[in-house]
Structure formats: C-alpha cells, structure tokens
Amino acid sequence: MRIIHRPDWTISEARVTPEAVALARRTLLGGAGAALAIRPAAAQLSWFGTAKPLPARPPLPARHDPQFTGGRPLTPEEAAITYNNFYEFGTDKNIAWAAQTLPVSPWNIEIAGLVAKPRTIALEDLLKQESLEERIYRHRCVEAWAMTVPWTGFPLAALVKLADPLSSARYLRFTTLADRKAMPGLEQPWYPWPYIEGVTMAEATNELAFLSLGMYGKIIPKQDGAPIRLTLPWKYGFKSAKSIVKVEFVEKRPVGFWQQVQGNEYGFWANVNPAVPHPRWSQAQERLLGTNEMVPTQIWNGYGKYVAELYAGLKNERLFM
Ligand SMILES: Nc1nc2c(c(=O)[nH]1)N[C@H]1C(S)=C(S)[C@@H](COP(=O)(O)O)O[C@H]1N2
Ligand SMILES: [Mo]
Numbered sequence: 515m516r517i518i519h520r521p522d523w524t525i526s527e528a529r530v531t532p533e534a535v536a537l538a539r540r541t542l543l544g545g546a547g548a549a550l551a552i553r554p555a556a557a558q559l560s561w562f563g564t565a566k567p568l569p570a571r572p573p574l575p576a577r578h579d580p581q582f583t584g585g586r587p588l589t590p591e592e593a594a595i596t597y598n599n600f601y602e603f604g605t606d607k608n609i610a611w612a613a614q615t616l617p618v619s620p621w622n623i624e625i626a627g628l629v630a631k632p633r634t635i636a637l638e639d640l641l642k643q644e645s646l647e648e649r650i651y652r653h654r655c656v657e658a659w660a661m662t663v664p665w666t667g668f669p670l671a672a673l674v675k676l677a678d679p680l681s682s683a684r685y686l687r688f689t690t691l692a693d694r695k696a697m698p699g700l701e702q703p704w705y706p707w708p709y710i711e712g713v714t715m716a717e718a719t720n721e722l723a724f725l726s727l728g729m730y731g732k733i734i735p736k737q738d739g740a741p742i743r744l745t746l747p748w749k750y751g752f753k754s755a756k757s758i759v760k761v762e763f764v765e766k767r768p769v770g771f772w773q774q775v776q777g778n779e780y781g782f783w784a785n786v787n788p789a790v791p792h793p794r795w796s797q798a799q800e801r802l803l804g805t806n807e808m809v810p811t812q813i814w815n816g817y818g819k820y821v822a823e824l825y826a827g828l829k830n831e832r833l834f835m
Contacts, residue, residue, distance in 0.1 A: 577646075601709070
C-alpha cells in the first residue's frame with residue numbers, strides 16, 4: 515500500500531494570505547494571540563520580544579560582496595527567522611522555538627565517496643581554511659513565498675576543491691542531521707529521513723552555490739539550518755539542505771527528500787520558473803515575507819546570468835520541478 519502524506523504546506527501556501535501570517539503569529543503567542551489581529555502593527559512587533567524570545571546570536575563578521583545585492587529590500591530579520599521550513603522540527607512554519615534543541619557543537623562534516631581522501635572535518639577546522647563573505651540573495655520556496663536575506667558563508671566550490679573529488683564524481687549528495695533525541699519531527703516515520711539533497715558537480719562549482727553559516731551578520735539561527743546549510747538561490751528552497759553532516763561525491767544522481775515523498779511534484783533540478791506551474795498551484799508570483807507583497811517570480815529566480823548556461827544542453831530533463 516502506498517500512502518501519500520502530503521505536507522500541509524503543499525496545499526496551504528497556494529492560497530497564502532496575510533491572514534496566514536497573522537495566524538502563524540497567533541500560534542506563536544498561544545491564547546494571547548487572539549487579540550493580535552486588531553492590534554496595530556507597532557504593537558505586533560513587541561510580541562517578539564515579550565512572548566518567548568529567541569536566543570541572541572553572536573556576530574559573524576565578514577566582507578560584504580557588493581556583487582550580490584538582492585535587488586529588492588531585505589526581508590525584516592524577524593520575519594525571515596520565524597517563518598521556516600525544517601520538517602525535522604515539525605511540519606508547520608513556526609518551529610523556531612522547537613529548533614533550539616538542535617545540537618550544533620561540536621559539529622563534524624563527513625566528506626565521503628569519490629574523493630582522493632575520504633575524511634571527517636570538524637567545522638572549526640573547515641572554517642580555518644575558508645574565508646567568509648556576505649552575500650544578499652533572494653530565496654524562493656516552491657510554496658510561493660520568498661525572502662531576501664544577507665547570508666554569510668563561503669562558496670560551495672571551495673568545499674569541492676578541498677574535498678578533491680575524483681574525475682568519476684558527477685554529483686554531490688548532502689545528508690543532513692537526523693537526531694531522534696533533538697528532532698521531534700523524526701517521529702513521523704512516513705518521511706524518508708534523513709533529509710537528502712543533491713546537485714551536479716557543475717552546479718556545485720557555480721559561483722552562486724553557497725554554504726551559509728550566518729544570516730543578518732550573525733551566526734545562523736538553528737531554525738534556519740545551523741551551523742551550516744546550502745544556499746542555492748536559483749532553485750526552489752527545498753534544494754537548500756540545512757544542518758549538513760555529510761557531503762558525498764557520487765556517480766549516481768541523488769534522490770532528494772521531497773523527490774522521495776512526492777516525485778511527481780518535486781524533482782532533482784527544481785530551478786525557479788514562473789511559467790512552469792506546480793501541479794497544484796501557479797508559480798507566476800511570490801509573496802514576500804514581512805510585507806506580504808505579491809511580486810512576479812523570475813526565471814532562475816533572477817540569476818540566469820550566472821546559471822542558465824548550466825542547463826543549455828539538457829533538453830529532456832524536467833528542469834523546473
Ligand atoms: N534539513 C532540512 N533542510 C531544509 C528543509 C527541511 O525541512 N529540512 N526545508 C527546505 C525548504 S522547503 C526551504 S524553503 C528552506 C527554508 O529555509 P528557511 O527556513 O531558512 O527559510 O529550507 C530547506 N532545507
Ligand atoms: Mo521550500
């Protein structure tokens with residue numbers, strides 16, 4: 515028997531409204547939130563400080579790369595870091611508090627598969643070898659919400675170089691943390707844990723592909739994938755795997771978490787394209803977190819100048835799902 519468990523977001527985000535955000539906030543507040551809808555915006559801001567504050571994050575200084583501006587106003591930090599997809603902590607958007615149990619230190623990354631020397635690196639040792647920079651990127655979730663965020667990290671290409679892959683390596687396969695003690699979402703056994711994602715070698719070494727350790731000039735929040743996550747701004751957000759523990763160089767195309775859950779809706783490539791609808795909703799527009807403004811979606815999420823050529827020869831692939 516095959517049971518298809520559709521995550522609630524695959525239905526709900528298609529009809530997202532400002533009310534949905536109000537509802538999310540109300541949930542954060544518990545019962546006290548019922549009055550929220552009639553409170554002025556300024557008063558709404560204070561709930562964040564008073565209800566259940568998220569831990570303060572230490573600064574993570576880095577050189578800002580002026581090449582990546584985001585092209586639209588930054589999403590307010592509070593909006594970006596309290597509206598998350600991180601199924602290991604639950605299937606709704608307000609998992610920020612639940613995610614504080616994520617154990618981030620010590621953190622090791624296993625480099626495995628088709629590389630000169632498979633090994634495990636402590637994150638702090640990896641960071642000694644990479645220099646951090648800040649880039650503002652647009653993020654587009656397949657559910658049609660979007661944000662614009664300053665990420666701090668280093669190019670994925672630098673990790674590929676350090677890993678020293680063999681010429682037979684064709685893909686990178688990322689495995690993320692699956693810790694039953696810390697992650698209540700793993701109790702939902704119908705999901706194919708751990709969360710896996712993958713990219714081609716050409717994608718991994720593209721200038722845009724980034725590993726993020728910070729957000730808004732500070733250490734990345736746990737709910738956003740601490741201590742290290744992928745940031746692939748031209749692809750739907752589910753490709754940007756959080757809390758990575760293993761990077762494997764492989765010959766076979768990896769099958770991602772969402773592809774396993776619902777392969778007819780979520781594929782390997784998942785490049786953003788307004789003209790290719792999701793089977794159950796349009797991708798023509800996106801809702802900006804923070805303002806709820808609806809704006810047109812751009813092909814490759816606006817990053818065609820960097821990545822379109824990667825796909826020029828791939829005529830028989832489902833590039834946009
Ligand atoms: N391990 C893991 N990584 C994940 C997810 C997840 O559920 N688990 N969700 C993905 C999805 S669908 C999106 S849109 C982004 C959301 O990142 P954010 O919460 O920082 O906005 O993370 C991606 N990476
Ligand atoms: Mo997403």
